[in-house]
Amino acid sequence: MLRWAAVFVFVIVLFGGMSVLSAADSPDRPFELSVSAEKETKEKGRVVLRVTPKAGHKINKEFPIRLKAALPEGVTMAKTEFSTEDAAVLKAEELVFRLPYQVKPDAAPKKTWTATFRFGTCEMKNGQVASCRMHRESLSVVLPD
Numbered sequence: 001m002l003r004w005a006a007v008f009v010f011v012i013v014l015f016g017g018m019s020v021l022s023a024a025d026s027p028d029r030p031f032e033l034s035v036s037a038e039k040e041t042k043e044k045g046r047v048v049l050r051v052t053p054k055a056g057h058k059i060n061k062e063f064p065i066r067l068k069a070a071l072p073e074g075v076t077m078a079k080t081e082f083s084t085e086d087a088a089v090l091k092a093e094e095l096v097f098r099l100p101y102q103v104k105p106d107a108a109p110k111k112t113w114t115a116t117f118r119f120g121t122c123e124m125k126n127g128q129v130a131s132c133r134m135h136r137e138s139l140s141v142v143l144p145d
Contacts, residue, residue: 047141
């Protein structure tokens with residue numbers, strides 16, 4: 001029992017007391033999140049994911065950002081797991097992923113791209129970090145035909 005308590009304290013210290021929130025848990029989440037799909041040609045497009053912190057918050061650039069996509073049948077991507085290094089924009093005031101995909105000519109219409117996404121934000125007070133939180137989001141977007 002004491003061993004588990006030590007592990008719990010270690011995790012709290014390691015992550016600075018961050019809490020895990022999802023959109024369903026927090027209607028007043030400290031960020032705006034959008035995901036869209038843009039068609040470039042008949043067979044190519046890209047999914048664009050954008051996170052914009054609300055006033056008094058910032059993206060936690062030190063927190064490991066992870067995105068894991070589940071591809072519908074007939075859709076391919078160069079990879080399905082993305083991290084901080086894959087972000088097109090990573091600033092305190094904005095986080096953007098632009099993820100290219102390809103659609104096979106014989107793919108069924110109405111394909112839905114889904115993913116799980118993990119990132120962190122920090123609340124700022126008087127120019128200093130007051131607290132940080134980890135967020136886990138489930139994403140989905142219908143790919144254009």
